[in-house]
Amino acid sequence: MAGEEAVLLDELRSKIGKYVVLPSEEALTAVTLWVAATHIQTALQHAPRLAVMSPTKGCGKSRVLDVLYETVHDPMMTVNTSPAVIFRTIGKIPPTLLVDEADTIFSPKASGDSEILRGLLNAGHQRNRPAWRISGPEHKPTPFPTFAMAAIAGIGDLPDTITDRSVVLRMQKRKPGEKVAPFRSRYAAPELNALRDRLAAWLGPLRSTAARVVPQMPVEDRAADTWEPLVIIADLAGGHWPAHARAACLAMTRHEAVQDEQTSLKTRLLRDMHRVFERANNPEALPTLDLVAALIQDADAPWAEHGAKGLNAYHLGNLLRDFGIGPANYRFDQGRQAKAYLRNRFLDAWARHCPDLIRAEAPPEPAHGSVPARPVPGGPPMGGPAGSLPVGPPGGPAGPKRTL
DSSP, X not given: OOOXXXXXXXXXXXHHHHHOOOXXXXXXXXXXXXXXXXXXXXXXXXXXXXXXXXXXXXXXXXXXXXXXXXXXXXXXXXXXXXXXXXXXXXXXXXXXXXEOOHHHHTSTTOOTHHHHHHHHHHHTTBSSOOEEEEETTTTEEEEXXXXXXXXXXEESOOOHHHHTTEEEEXXXXXOTTOOOOOOOXXXXXXXXXXXXXXXXHHHGGGHHHHHHOOOOOSSOHHHHHHHHHHHHHHHHHOTTHHHHHHHHHXXXXXXXXXXXXXXXXXXXXXXXXXXXHHHTTOOSEEEHHHHHHHHHHOTTSSGGGXXXXXXXXXXXXXXXXXXXXXXXXXXXXXXXXXXXEEGGGGHHHHHHHOHXXXXXXXXXXXXXXXXXXXOOTTSOOSOOSTTOOOSSOTXXXXXXOBOO
16 A cells, blocks of 8 residues: 555646646656655755657646646746846755746847856756856856756757756647646645645655665666656655656656657758758759659668668658658749759758758858949849848749749
8 A cells, every 4th residue: 555655646646637738647757756856956966857848839838837836846937037047046955947938048049148058957967067157346256056956848849968868748739638627826826835845844854865865777877867866756655656757767768769869860861951952052942852862862871771662752751840841832944843842941940950051051251341242123132141042943034933
């Protein structure tokens, strides 16, 4: 029969599942244990991140943060908070950082503060990794603690350095039959706060015990560092939790290993597509079949062995779909129409996932004192920013020639 601690975790798991649909039963188990682990942060060697990612709006990531805010130890909700404020907030007893709208923080157009915040979140995964800053009227080098558990929510993928230190939740929209209770702070907060207080009462006196626990882990290296606090909580609770925690750890880390492999493959595809367009002098569009043939002909690439018989148009569409890139009907010279990929559809994905390619395309600065060329009135533009497109295919008439 389960003890009181295991029953408390059961109750917390049930309440979390009441307000949000998570990707799997293992994910629900992981979030429950992550919440509990925030209450023993001072005893931990590693502070796992909780990466809450969704492909679009309306997948429940902000609702996850709402529930976490009412259950974790000393929550600090941040949206536009500067890194300097966070540096000065984290102390010997750190808060639990809840970072929303991370997609805007880490976008290619974000300010330089995003790299500072990324460094803070990376360093804060492990104890004794302070950030040094010049501080005070005497401008003395001062170490600022970074160690704190953090949940980071955003649309799209988070930086690899963050997900590599995270328990990852890949949120999806609810199916028609999946129901959750309305989350209204006036009614939800009291019951969630009651669970938070019971967690603190249980785990507070066990911090020194938790610091000495060395659990057997089903994974190794950084994954073990990230999941160890969750497994410690499960072992302290007993009952079915130790087995369920390790099963969740295995299932979710294996899933992320598959995602990493697919992400690496898709990033390779983006780079290879850039190369194919570049070799063709960056036309506005290339036929799908020509793209597939060019990819397969690269002996150093994996495309000839992709799938059962090598890459085809169907595979190409599937690999590019997550980037919002798809083929369209296009009219080439002599009126020939074919399925094709437009180069400008790749620009956003290249900027996000292969920024070095976009930087390499940037035109050289004009010589000092030179007069920039001016477009002919009524004619096509004579140039544009890096990544801009020719108005028509090389050698063809001006103006786009697509039929959608």
